[in-house]
Amino acid sequence: MIDPAVCKADGSLDKACCPLPFGIPSLDELLALDAEDQAKACLTSNTSLAIVGQDGTGKSVFALHLASAYLNQAWKAMRERPADSQASAAKGMTDICVLYASSDLSFGSARKVWDSFGLSIPNLRYTPFISAAERQSRLRNELSNLGAGAGSGMRSPGTDFCRIELQHLVPRGPGWVSNGERSVPDFLAYPRGTPGRPAVGLLDLTEYSAGDDWMYLCRLVANQPVADPSAPRNLLIVDSIEGFETLIGERNSFGERMSRRARIAQLIRAASTDWHLVFLVEEPSPGHRHPEEYVADSVIRLRRSSKGETVRRWVEIEKSRGRAYSPGEHPFEIRSGRGTSTGEWENPDDPMTLPHPEVKKNLGETLNLPTQFGYVQVFPSLGHRRRCSRRTGRWRRDALRW
Numbered sequence: 001m002i003d004p005a006v007c008k009a010d011g012s013l014d015k016a017c018c019p020l021p022f023g024i025p026s027l028d029e030l031l032a033l034d035a036e037d038q039a040k041a042c043l044t045s046n047t048s049l050a051i052v053g054q055d056g057t058g059k060s061v062f063a064l065h066l067a068s069a070y071l072n073q074a075w076k077a078m079r080e081r082p083a084d085s086q087a088s089a090a091k092g093m094t095d096i097c098v099l100y101a102s103s104d105l106s107f108g109s110a111r112k113v114w115d116s117f118g119l120s121i122p123n124l125r126y127t128p129f130i131s132a133a134e135r136q137s138r139l140r141n142e143l144s145n146l147g148a149g150a151g152s153g154m155r156s157p158g159t160d161f162c163r164i165e166l167q168h169l170v171p172r173g174p175g176w177v178s179n180g181e182r183s184v185p186d187f188l189a190y191p192r193g194t195p196g197r198p199a200v201g202l203l204d205l206t207e208y209s210a211g212d213d214w215m216y217l218c219r220l221v222a223n224q225p226v227a228d229p230s231a232p233r234n235l236l237i238v239d240s241i242e243g244f245e246t247l248i249g250e251r252n253s254f255g256e257r258m259s260r261r262a263r264i265a266q267l268i269r270a271a272s273t274d275w276h277l278v279f280l281v282e283e284p285s286p287g288h289r290h291p292e293e294y295v296a297d298s299v300i301r302l303r304r305s306s307k308g309e310t311v312r313r314w315v316e317i318e319k320s321r322g323r324a325y326s327p328g329e330h331p332f333e334i335r336s337g338r339g340t341s342t343g344e345w346e347n348p349d350d351p352m353t354l355p356h357p358e359v360k361k362n363l364g365e366t367l368n369l370p371t372q373f374g375y376v377q378v379f380p381s382l383g384h385r386r387r388c389s390r391r392t393g394r395w396r397r398d399a400l401r402w
Contacts, residue, residue, distance in 0.1 A: 018042040019298045019320055020049055020235075020276060022062060023069030023122055025130050026378035030317055030326040031298075040073050043232040048268070048277040050292045053302030057313060058334050059280045060105045061113055061376065062302070063237050066278065067098050068119035068164055071198040074232045075162045097188065097224055097234040099169075101203040101217055103243030104280075107168045110202050114166045116336075118355075118373045121363070123162050126337070126353040126373045143358050163367075165199040171210035188224060205247070212253035213244055214263045222270040233276050238267075240280040241292060261291040268295065297321045303329070315378060326384040333379075337372030 018041040021033050028034060049066075051059050074096055102110070118125030123142050127135065142161040168181045176183040187201045210216035221236055238244070245260060252258045264279075271277055279292040286303070293299050299319040305312050314329040339352030346352065353373040360369060380388075 018045065019047060019323065020066055020278070021069045021073060022065045023072065024062075024065055024376050024378065025127060025134075026380065027062075027315065027332075027376070030315075030330060030378065030380060030384065031320060032323050032325055040077055042070075042276075043074055043077060044230060046233045046271070046273045046276055047298070048279075048296045049298045049300070050279045050281055050290075050296040051300050051302065052281045052283050052290070052293065054283050054304060057302035057304045058332075058376070059302060060102075060110070060239055061117075061334060062300075063100070063239060063278060063280055064110065064113055064119060065117070065376065067100055067200045067235065067237060068114075068122050070235050070276075071096065071098060071164050071200065072122040072162055075198065077232070095227065096198060096232050098198070098200045098237075099203055099220070099235070100200060100237045100239065101205060101213075102239045103205045103213070103247055104240050105202075106206050107202055107204050111166060115368055116370055116374045117376075118370065120164050120166070121161065121359070121367065122164065124356065124359045124363075126355065126375070128351055128353055128375060129377060139356065143356070163197055165197060167199050167201050169201045169203045170208045171203070171205070171216060172208075184220070188220070205244075209247070213248055214258075214267070215253050218267055218270040221267070221275050224274070225272075226274045234274060235276045235278070236271065237278040238280060240282055241290070242282040264291050264295065293318075298323075326380065326387070328381050328383055330381050330384070331379045332376060334376050335374060337370075337374045339372070 019031055020042050021028050051062055053059050114120060169184050169187050170181050172183040174183060174185040184203060205213055224234060226233060250257050281290050281292055301316045301318050303314045313332050315332050316329045317325045337353035340347045340350040353375060355369050
C-alpha cells in the first residue's frame with residue numbers, strides 16, 4: 001500500500017521522500033517502507049540519515065544491515081531489467097560505491113556481524129516473523145535458480161542469487177595488498193568487485209590513519225561522482241562522528257581550527273547529489289542534540305537501559321522528511337537465532353533461525369553459513385498496531401516457519 005504522504009499529485013511515487021531501507025522488515029514497516037517499490041525508490045535520489053544512540057545500543061549492527069539492504073535493492077532493480085540489458089546492468093553493479101568508514105568498529109568485529117546475520121546473502125537468510133507468502137516470495141526465484149544451477153553444475157553469485165562481499169580497505173596507495181587488505185584506490189577503481197557481485201568496502205581507520213581523516217573522506221566522495229544520473233547513488237557510512245573527532249582533533253591538515261559543524265557541512269557539500277550519507281552519532285546524555293540531526297533527512301534514535309542482567313533497547317524515529325512514519329518508542333532485540341524453549345517445546349516468540357535446507361545443500365560448501373542466522377526484531381508499539389488495524393481492518397498474522 002502506497003502512503004498518500006509520499007505520492008505526487010499525479011499518483012506517482014515521490015522518490016525524493018524515500019529513506020534508506022534497513023532490510024529489517026519490522027523496522028522498514030515503521031518507516032513506511034513496507035512496499036518493494038518504496039524501498040527501491042531511494043536508489044536514484046540522494047538522502048541522509050543520522051543514527052543516534054549510546055554506546056552498545058546496536059548502531060553498527062543497524063548500519064551494516066543498511067549497507068547490505070542497499071546493494072540488495074540495487075541488485076533486485078538490475079534483475080528486473082529486460083534480459084538484453086541485464087549484462088550491462090550487472091556490470092553496473094560493480095560501479096556502485098558503498099563505503100563504511102569506521103573509527104570505532106574493527107574489521108574483525110564487522111566480519112563477525114556480517115557472517116552471523118547472513119548479510120552476504122540477504123535474500124536467502126532466515127527472516128522470522130513475516131508472513132509465509134512474503135517469505136516464499138523472497139526465496140522463490142533464488143531457490144529455483146539454485147536448484148537449476150545445481151543440476152547443470154553451475155551457480156553464479158550475482159546472477160543466480162545476490163551475494164555481497166565485505167572487503168577490508170586501508171588508506172594506502174594503489175597496488176598495496178597484505179593479509180586480505182586492499183587499498184582504497186584499488187577498491188574505487190572499476191570494477192569494484194566481480195561482475196554482478198557487489199561489495200561493501202570497510203575503510204579501517206581504527207588501526208590505520210590517513211592523517212586528516214575528515215579531509216580524506218571529503219576528497220574520496222568529491223572524486224567519485226555518479227557517471228549516469230539514472231544510476232543508483234553511492235553510499236557513505238561514517239562510524240562514528242565522535243571517533244573521528246577524538247582521533248583527528250580540532251585542527252585540520254592545514255593547521256586551522258575547524259568545528260564539528262563545519263566538517264559535517266564540508267562533507268555534505270562534497271557528497272553533493274552523488275552520495276547517500278549515513279552518520280552514526282554517540283549520545284553522551286539523553287536529549288543531547290548534535291549538528292547532524294538538524295541537517296539529516298531522517299533521524300533514528302536508539303536507547304537502552306539495564307537492570308541487573310536484563311538489557312532493554314528501544315528505537316525511535318524522530319524525523320523522516322516527507323514520510324508518514326510511526327512515532328514513539330518501539331522495543332527491539334538483537335538475537336543470536338539460537339531460540340529458546342520451554343521443556344521440549346520451542347517458544348514461538350523466539351524461534352531458532354536455521355538456514356533453509358536448499359540453501360545449506362547448495363551453498364554450504366561455498367559459503368561460510370552460520371549454524372543459525374542472527375536477526376534484529378523490532379516490536380511495534382500498541383499505538384502503531386492500532387493505526388494499522390484502523391487502516392487495514394485486521395491485525396497482521398505472522399508465520400514462524402519456512
